[in-house]
Amino acid sequence: AQKVTQAQTEISVVEKEDVTLDCVYETRDTTYYLFWYKQPPSGELVFLIRRNSFDEQNEISGRYSWNFQKSTSSFNFTITASQVVDSAVYFCALSDEYNNNDMRFGAGTRLTVKP
């Protein structure tokens, strides 16, 4: 079964700390896609990154970086030098062909960055 697990329900850090949000997935497919979305207090869902299963290169975008490891079925998200504006709920998601390419989301991790 296709499944996404975000074991950390809530994380609280102080501004400028680094923080890593964990995401572990399960899939039967060899071809699949992983995503991260941000949901700030205003409620909208903002796309952050998409990664396909054949590309294990880590990615960095400003203060954000993503570590994709197929060996451990993980796609973790790190925020470096966190800021108050990073406070949000972050969702990891997976789509694969076995499940008709439906996107399935994890339960989310609520990140609070305190000044």
Added chain:
Amino acid sequence: GAGVSQSPRYKVTKRGQDVALRCDPISGHVSLYWYRQALGQGPEFLTYFNYEAQQDKSGLPNDRFSAERPEGSISTLTIQRTEQRDSAMYRCASSPSGSSYEQYFGPGTRLTVT
């Protein structure tokens, strides 16, 4: 350019009434998705369309829920005989073609069934 829009933004209805939620995707996007998000949870897949064809409706909770996209653009999610447990945020998303691409979400419709 315009993003995904949804209407109404808020809907309060009495138990037993039917409701219709509308989604207007990003122009040119082939795929359109409906999700339901309960408080404190991630979005839960309901159904999706490529053009006007409904590709998967396995996430619809029961036969009171239906969706259509007759001209391959605007979509309507209909809930018949609403129940209190249907109260949630209903989100629509669109993508250029299929869910291997990132999906762009609308602001959602907050449905409250009293």
